[in-house]
Amino acid sequence: xxxxxxxxxxxxxxFLGFYYIALALMNGIAAFVVWRRSHAxxxxxxxxxxxxxxxxxLAPLAFSADATWMPRMPSWFxxxxxxxxxxxxxxxxxxxxxxxxxxxxxxARKFFVxxxxxxxxxxxxxxxxxxxxxxxxxxxxxxxxxxxxxVGLIFLxxxxxxxxxxxxxxxxxxxxxxxxxxxxxxxxKILVWPDLVYTELICMILLTALLLFWAIGLxxxxxxxxxxxxxxxxxxxxxxxxGLQEMLVYFDPWMAGVVLPSLIVxxxxxxxxxxxxxxxxxxxxxxxxxxxxxxxxxxxxxxxITLIVLGTFLRGPNWNIFxxxxxxxxxxxxxxxxxxxxNMFWEQLMGVSLPKAPNEAGFFTQLGxxxxxxxxxxxxxxxxxxxxxxxMAATVFRGFFVKMGFMRFMVMSNLILFMALLPIxxxxxxxxxxxxxxxxxxxxxxx
Amino acid sequence: MADKKxxxxxxxxxxARQQDSGEGDATPSPAEAAPAAExxxxxxxxxxxxxxxxxxxxxxxxxxxxPSVKDILAMARSGESGAATKPAAPKAKAAxxxxxxxxxxxxPAAKKPAAKKEVAERKTTASxxxxARxxxxxxxxxxxxxxxxxxxxxxxPPKPKRPVPPMPEKPAYAIPVEPPEVDxxxxxxxxxxxxTAIAAAALFGSALRLGFTSLATTLxxxxxxxxxxxxxxxxxxxxxxFKVGFPDSFSPGVVETKFKAQxxxxxxxxxxxxxxxxxxxxxxxxxxxxxxxxLEAEQKFKCPCHGSGFxxxxxNFEGPAPRPLERYAIxxxxxxxxxxxxxxxxxxxxxxxxxPASFVSV
Numbered sequence: 001x002x003x004x005x006x007x008x009x010x011x012x013x014x015f016l017g018f019y020y021i022a023l024a025l026m027n028g029i030a031a032f033v034v035w036r037r038s039h040a041x042x043x044x045x046x047x048x049x050x051x052x053x054x055x056x057x058l059a060p061l062a063f064s065a066d067a068t069w070m071p072r073m074p075s076w077f078x079x080x081x082x083x084x085x086x087x088x089x090x091x092x093x094x095x096x097x098x099x100x101x102x103x104x105x106x107x108a109r110k111f112f113v114x115x116x117x118x119x120x121x122x123x124x125x126x127x128x129x130x131x132x133x134x135x136x137x138x139x140x141x142x143x144x145x146x147x148x149x150x151v152g153l154i155f156l157x158x159x160x161x162x163x164x165x166x167x168x169x170x171x172x173x174x175x176x177x178x179x180x181x182x183x184x185x186x187x188x189k190i191l192v193w194p195d196l197v198y199t200e201l202i203c204m205i206l207l208t209a210l211l212l213f214w215a216i217g218l219x220x221x222x223x224x225x226x227x228x229x230x231x232x233x234x235x236x237x238x239x240x241x242x243g244l245q246e247m248l249v250y251f252d253p254w255m256a257g258v259v260l261p262s263l264i265v266x267x268x269x270x271x272x273x274x275x276x277x278x279x280x281x282x283x284x285x286x287x288x289x290x291x292x293x294x295x296x297x298x299x300x301x302x303x304x305i306t307l308i309v310l311g312t313f314l315r316g317p318n319w320n321i322f323x324x325x326x327x328x329x330x331x332x333x334x335x336x337x338x339x340x341x342x343n344m345f346w347e348q349l350m351g352v353s354l355p356k357a358p359n360e361a362g363f364f365t366q367l368g369x370x371x372x373x374x375x376x377x378x379x380x381x382x383x384x385x386x387x388x389x390x391x392m393a394a395t396v397f398r399g400f401f402v403k404m405g406f407m408r409f410m411v412m413s414n415l416i417l418f419m420a421l422l423p424i425x426x427x428x429x430x431x432x433x434x435x436x437x438x439x440x441x442x443x444x445x446x447x
Numbered sequence: 448m449a450d451k452k453x454x455x456x457x458x459x460x461x462x463a464r465q466q467d468s469g470e471g472d473a474t475p476s477p478a479e480a481a482p483a484a485e486x487x488x489x490x491x492x493x494x495x496x497x498x499x500x501x502x503x504x505x506x507x508x509x510x511x512x513x514p515s516v517k518d519i520l521a522m523a524r525s526g527e528s529g530a531a532t533k534p535a536a537p538k539a540k541a542a543x544x545x546x547x548x549x550x551x552x553x554x555p556a557a558k559k560p561a562a563k564k565e566v567a568e569r570k571t572t573a574s575x576x577x578x579a580r581x582x583x584x585x586x587x588x589x590x591x592x593x594x595x596x597x598x599x600x601x602x603x604p605p606k607p608k609r610p611v612p613p614m615p616e617k618p619a620y621a622i623p624v625e626p627p628e629v630d631x632x633x634x635x636x637x638x639x640x641x642x643t644a645i646a647a648a649a650l651f652g653s654a655l656r657l658g659f660t661s662l663a664t665t666l667x668x669x670x671x672x673x674x675x676x677x678x679x680x681x682x683x684x685x686x687x688x689f690k691v692g693f694p695d696s697f698s699p700g701v702v703e704t705k706f707k708a709q710x711x712x713x714x715x716x717x718x719x720x721x722x723x724x725x726x727x728x729x730x731x732x733x734x735x736x737x738x739x740x741x742l743e744a745e746q747k748f749k750c751p752c753h754g755s756g757f758x759x760x761x762x763n764f765e766g767p768a769p770r771p772l773e774r775y776a777i778x779x780x781x782x783x784x785x786x787x788x789x790x791x792x793x794x795x796x797x798x799x800x801x802x803p804a805s806f807v808s809v
Binding site for chain 2: 227228229230231232233234235245248249250251252253257317318319320330331333334336337338359435436439441442444446
């Protein structure tokens, strides 16, 4: 038995025991609420049994911190996770896996929004989190004060997504039956004072209390004094910027730090002007606004939240990918030999060295040589931004083009193309080690 | 009458034209004509000049709607006797004055009787206005008109003057003393004072000027202070030119990291394009400016921020860094030590690493 592991278990046994008791309480309250509402017997009994397992089995075992009985993730699972996520294909598997997972949740949303299914999923994820805390490497990441908000974010986001989706599914079912949506049916007006103001006041007090206890319980994640020559390894942005930091791995700082963030803001501002669908106003729906829903969820859940989670849990020293149960070894070697598209074309395909202007050449000769060197990347980029919008208008987005008109369609299609740049660049980096499509470091212009 | 109120302009025009052209025909009964006329003038008064929907025949009327004034007046006059039109007629007359005044028709004949009557009957706003207009024409006057104008009122007889007692004799102390001869320098000084006073008046003449002047003064002072701030008396940063020891203290293939903390420099004795050189690499990542670490085991510089990696010679090979690390100027000083000058940089992608100032051959 590894003494470090035993020490870790002894350290966290109290916390884990109360964690399982909290889970038991949660399920017990749920059993009571279900019984009060429906007077059914099966559901509450099952919930009570689950609650008893938490409080009667898992909590005492966790309190014991016993070497054989400590509840923990099975070792085959942690090893498999490390193999899958910690390898060179870790980022690919993580990203593709999360897209597939979210896509599956979307396709089978009628099943997953059922309260019983959602409750089982919540319990499973909370139990997995508790079992994973027994792993010191996982605990070091997930219980770090910086990262606690992100663990909370995952569950909070799951809850709100479930809430919205379940109402949307119900409204869509009602629309099929020809009934008005939930929000239209119970649109009885309530008063700002006292109904809304009291609710807000209670929320304010509860949140303030939560923040107080949080601030007392978890120390602020302050680090050593800043030094211009010593960078913490890994250097992580604040959690809400981790998506941007991940974007910076694939792009030049100008693109990922200035152009694309500005486009995110501008694109969000443009949505009301691009939206021509009058439906979905004031009620949750998916069927009525499928395109908008998918576009938004892809941009938010996939391109923002999963990147935050990736940056939090999977990026380790030297910004390498580490699996969640993997030790953060600063000497882990990842073979990455990234090359530009011009290298690929001239050196690998044509078998010659890059075209280079003579040293004493004038400005325009230099520029000409640079453009000649990067002609393939420039052509590909121009084709992407100039050829694709008309192609989209003629094929998949024909109806959109007719309804939106030329200007609005061009704005929308270009915003979509910019949004698609990130996944495209990620895939190219992982599969063919492409660094930049256009690489003109002489003038700080890289794409 | 109530239903007649909603007549359209076209209908009114048609009615008016019918009256106008039908000379031989029997004139429509006054009771019918009066409201029509009322409508016409009302619309004319409210909308100044409503667009003529159909150009009226020029022979009968001038502008499509207005020429009915004459007719209206005639109608009113004729209708005066008719008891049925009594309430409508004065209104029509009074309103008729308005377009008439606006168009300034040269029809005193038509105007006068109307004016006479209104005095007798009732004073409406329009009639008061018309009366005011009659006495004095608004706007510029011609000479002939001015001559016709009655002479200005003679002034009231002057009030009887009060007798004022004569001023007493000036006492001796009040008589001003003749100023002594002013010399030239004093005069120029006074002149300068005068100029200053004028300038001050120009600058501070009003509260607005005072405000803007003080704003401009404050801003320029602030700008000067900022400019001064850019040149501090003491610089706490290390000198850009420093010595790192003798060349033989750097063994081949070794990256010297001990100058990183103080000077931000790695001194490397390595090979670049098959040539053994001593060079100074900047410790700033070319991607976003973090400080990479030298990993001895992997023989590479690795940035902890976004994972950029550089070979020992500073060439970028992994991660997002778009160009190699930069070199600083390096040379053998007169005393034989290696001297690094951080004020000069050499970029590989610009072909500057072939510059002999960027390395020392060993």
